[in-house]
Amino acid sequence: MKRFLHLLLLLALVPSLLALPPRLRAERPGPVVLLLDAEALREEAQSQGKSLLEVLESYRPLGVRGVAFPERLVKDWVGQGELLYRSGRELLEAGLPAKPNWYYLRGNRELLELLQAAYDLPHEWVGPWLGFPLDVQAFPAFYPLEEVRAAKEAGFFVAVRPINQRYRRLDASLPIVPKEADAVVFAGLEALGYPYRLEEAQERVPVPVALIEGTPQPGLAAYREKGILRLFSLRYEWQLTLTPEEAADKYVLAARERGHQLLYLRPYPYRQDTEHLLRRIQEGLEASHIPLGHPVVREFTPSPLRLAAWVGVVSGLGLLALGLSVYGPGVAFLLLLLALGYAGSQAGALLAALVFPVLGFLGPRNGLWMWLRTLGYALAGTVFLSALGSTPETILGLQAFKGVSLTLLVPPLLVALSFLDRNYKETLTRLFLHPLRLGEVALAGMALALLLLALLRRGNEAPLVPDLELKLRSLLQDLMVRPRFKEVFGHALFPLALLLPWPRWVQNGLLFLATLGIASILNTFSHFHTPLPISFFRVVNGALLGVSLGLLGVMLVRRLRAWWLE
Numbered sequence: 001m002k003r004f005l006h007l008l009l010l011l012a013l014v015p016s017l018l019a020l021p022p023r024l025r026a027e028r029p030g031p032v033v034l035l036l037d038a039e040a041l042r043e044e045a046q047s048q049g050k051s052l053l054e055v056l057e058s059y060r061p062l063g064v065r066g067v068a069f070p071e072r073l074v075k076d077w078v079g080q081g082e083l084l085y086r087s088g089r090e091l092l093e094a095g096l097p098a099k100p101n102w103y104y105l106r107g108n109r110e111l112l113e114l115l116q117a118a119y120d121l122p123h124e125w126v127g128p129w130l131g132f133p134l135d136v137q138a139f140p141a142f143y144p145l146e147e148v149r150a151a152k153e154a155g156f157f158v159a160v161r162p163i164n165q166r167y168r169r170l171d172a173s174l175p176i177v178p179k180e181a182d183a184v185v186f187a188g189l190e191a192l193g194y195p196y197r198l199e200e201a202q203e204r205v206p207v208p209v210a211l212i213e214g215t216p217q218p219g220l221a222a223y224r225e226k227g228i229l230r231l232f233s234l235r236y237e238w239q240l241t242l243t244p245e246e247a248a249d250k251y252v253l254a255a256r257e258r259g260h261q262l263l264y265l266r267p268y269p270y271r272q273d274t275e276h277l278l279r280r281i282q283e284g285l286e287a288s289h290i291p292l293g294h295p296v297v298r299e300f301t302p303s304p305l306r307l308a309a310w311v312g313v314v315s316g317l318g319l320l321a322l323g324l325s326v327y328g329p330g331v332a333f334l335l336l337l338l339a340l341g342y343a344g345s346q347a348g349a350l351l352a353a354l355v356f357p358v359l360g361f362l363g364p365r366n367g368l369w370m371w372l373r374t375l376g377y378a379l380a381g382t383v384f385l386s387a388l389g390s391t392p393e394t395i396l397g398l399q400a401f402k403g404v405s406l407t408l409l410v411p412p413l414l415v416a417l418s419f420l421d422r423n424y425k426e427t428l429t430r431l432f433l434h435p436l437r438l439g440e441v442a443l444a445g446m447a448l449a450l451l452l453l454a455l456l457r458r459g460n461e462a463p464l465v466p467d468l469e470l471k472l473r474s475l476l477q478d479l480m481v482r483p484r485f486k487e488v489f490g491h492a493l494f495p496l497a498l499l500l501p502w503p504r505w506v507q508n509g510l511l512f513l514a515t516l517g518i519a520s521i522l523n524t525f526s527h528f529h530t531p532l533p534i535s536f537f538r539v540v541n542g543a544l545l546g547v548s549l550g551l552l553g554v555m556l557v558r559r560l561r562a563w564w565l566e
Helices: 002-016 021-027 038-049 051-061 074-080 089-092 111-117 145-153 198-202 220-226 244-255 271-288 304-323 328-362 368-389 392-396 404-418 424-431 438-456 467-479 485-498 504-525 532-564
Strands: 034-039 064-070 081-086 103-107 124-126 131-132 157-161 209-213 228-233 263-265
Touching: 002 304, 021 532, 034 038, 034 157, 038 051, 038 064, 038 392, 051 064, 051 145, 051 271, 064 145, 064 263, 074 081, 074 103, 081 089, 081 198, 089 103, 089 438, 103 111, 111 263, 145 220, 198 220, 209 220, 220 228, 220 392, 244 271, 263 271, 271 424, 304 368, 328 368, 328 404, 328 504, 368 485, 368 504, 368 532, 467 504, 485 504, 485 532, 504 532
Parallel strands: 034 064, 034 263, 064 157, 209 228, 228 263
Antiparallel strands: 081 103, 103 131, 124 131
């Protein structure tokens, strides 16, 4: 039966691999555009007595080809002197027939006429004053349209940042998204029209929209048909704590390893630092062979061949059922129910991530052949996971993989279960009656601490990442596609566990911890927004570095043991 399941698994690999080229084509990096924030640049323009366009042009030789216009608020126009703002009571005291609890604006007539139609509020004119019953200072009030037109005519890629506001009207006559715009980057924490007017708002957005990394915006998925461009930016307060080199490296990494097409930049307080930042980004993109230019929406249609991966996943599930000596079929059935009930359409991908890291541990412990076997099963699992999990929504980052924590928790538990033989009652009895030693307690505590650390450190916003590791990460990503430390750690444990004469329980403990590294391989590929080649080289680098460190560790342990026994 096992041979038949292995044959099915191998046969399923072929169409599953053939299902991946459409994704590979969609993930080709670039072109990338460097977008400068117009409002952040305005202070520099004013301090030099220049127009915004003149300052933008001065940055063009440094790779800047785009500008983003955040939508202004009414108070911004007031602060700029385009509008005057008064309460109704002030106008009453000046002798005008205003309503005391209303708020009034006066100034640029064209802008006032736009504001008159902009909000779903009662309004009135008192001479040149436009009044509203609510304080509208924090209401969205469009863009400096002349600057938008000038930037477009000068050949810049123009992005606009409309604000969602419950009182704003979504009329076609209003410049919510000016016709000059090439892309929309929603301002704030929600998409335009969320939650109840998304369908109406979609009609006002004729261009692609940006997905901002690290900033979930409810309602964004409704704009999927408009096209999605991935955007990376640094929170300005954090950027100021970084040197231009450090900030530039993060932008280049985002374009190279996460497929970002819009790099949203804000200038440093000193122009010299901004120029240094832009030069470093330009050099990094050139070194990574990522062109600057007009970003295009990446189209991806999943291949129907991907469905063949289900055959491979079910075969792997069958091998797990046969390989576990204790309740194998029952465990496999529970995993199937868990995946179908929890992950829904991603059930196949989740099953692959839970099952394939375990299969290599179910065979004989024949030295490094066991490591190669385990790595082979894991890589086969990544093919099935990638084939089944790659959809337009997941590779764009609109839909996250369900079960990230499970991919790091379930495989080690299954490997621990595999250590039990059929006479598990006797084994558990011996374990219960085993006299505890301080060294064993210390090792067990260390193992649990490492498992907990691995779970707490998952994700980009992990709460426990030492400064030394952050520096090491930065160094490695300058040299190569940086491997994940969990994988390096896991691979390093295989030689230590299999090439040294440990007691059985110590070897089991080391292999249990090694499962974290193998499970992390599938976890790496579950980040579908990361290009497949990046994930592949991350895994390969982790395996080579990890097993090399493990072999070095074997030599050190043997020398220490020989010295201790002298």
